[in-house]
Amino acid sequence: MLNGKTALVTGSTSGIGLGMAQALAAQGAHVMLNGFGDIEAAKAAVAQVATGGARVGYHGADMSKPAEIEAMVRACEAEFGAVDILVNNAGIQHVAPVEDFPVDRWDAIIAINLSSAFHAIRVALPGMKARGWGRILNVASVHGLVASAQKSAYVAAKHGIIGLTKTVALETATTGVTVNAICPGWVLTPLVQKQVDARAAAAGISEDEAKKQLLAEKQPSLQFTTPEELAGLAVFLCSPAANNLRGAAINMDGGWVAQ
Ligand code: NAD
Numbered sequence: 001m002l003n004g005k006t007a008l009v010t011g012s013t014s015g016i017g018l019g020m021a022q023a024l025a026a027q028g029a030h031v032m033l034n035g036f037g038d039i040e041a042a043k044a045a046v047a048q049v050a051t052g053g054a055r056v057g058y059h060g061a062d063m064s065k066p067a068e069i070e071a072m073v074r075a076c077e078a079e080f081g082a083v084d085i086l087v088n089n090a091g092i093q094h095v096a097p098v099e100d101f102p103v104d105r106w107d108a109i110i111a112i113n114l115s116s117a118f119h120a121i122r123v124a125l126p127g128m129k130a131r132g133w134g135r136i137l138n139v140a141s142v143h144g145l146v147a148s149a150q151k152s153a154y155v156a157a158k159h160g161i162i163g164l165t166k167t168v169a170l171e172t173a174t175t176g177v178t179v180n181a182i183c184p185g186w187v188l189t190p191l192v193q194k195q196v197d198a199r200a201a202a203a204g205i206s207e208d209e210a211k212k213q214l215l216a217e218k219q220p221s222l223q224f225t226t227p228e229e230l231a232g233l234a235v236f237l238c239s240p241a242a243n244n245l246r247g248a249a250i251n252m253d254g255g256w257v258a259q
Pocket of ligand 1: 010011013014015016017034035036037061062089090091092112113139140141142183184185186187189190191192
């Protein structure tokens with residue numbers, strides 16, 4: 001379905017981004033990966049499911065650095081000819097009360113979870129408009145729609161990225177480029193595993209009990225959303241059925257924000 005298209009997925013060496021990269025490659029899109037950690041394992045995981053001759057590339061841009069983000073978009077265009085699908089997914093978390101929130105963590109979260117999307121969009125959008133087709137998927141969060149205590153920077157960044165999504169959707173409304181946000185609830189990735197571990201350690205409970213408590217507090221389904229489920233939504237947003245789906249923030253959250 002996506003043969004001949006190229007997807008640039010930020011933060012795709014792990015978790016949700018890796019799941020989305022795999023699903024897009026399985027649909028035949030070339031994929032440019034980005035992120036830290038075990039790069040070779042991520043490349044192999046995506047190559048393994050790629051179809052239709054889809055190729056896998058990698059760029060190590062640090063998403064807190066505007067010049068590196070611009071270089072990554074240009075490298076993707078040089079290697080594959082285009083950025084047709086841009087998934088702004090890279091993100092980090094830090095949990096602390098606002099008066100104790102480390103200033104450097106605030107700055108890093110705003111840079112990586114919010115400003116990085118602005119920089120990638122501003123560089124990739126002209127090419128999409130010129131080609132008359134594009135998909136921009138911003139991985140926000142339920143925390144783009146509602147807040148939780150101790151997550152001031154994350155909630156501010158995620159509310160911001162939904163605002164950015166709506167604005168760019170309006171600016172592209174008469175074009176073949178659509179812009180939407182995906183809002184997951186709890187997904188059991190390394191980002192959330194840290195919060196599970198912290199809860200287990202603080203309360204002196206097992207990891208399993210900590211997971212149960214985490215879900216029971218916020219997510220009525222009592223099930224984690226999976227990267228595969230979110231990747232299915234990403235593929236749908238790239239399909240012709242989603243041609244006029246614009247400026248939406250779609251929550252896939254086990255009922256979290258329905259409460
Ligand atoms: P993860 O920790 O598994 O993956 C994060 C990815 O971002 C990794 O590939 C990492 O290397 C990359 N990354 C981090 N800092 C980077 C930087 N400076 N430059 C480049 N890459 C960087 O986390 P995840 O849970 O898969 O999170 C992915 C996105 O989903 C994030 O935006 C997160 O806020 C969002 N999200 C996650 C959940 C959840 O429950 N896990 C819920 C809602 C939203």
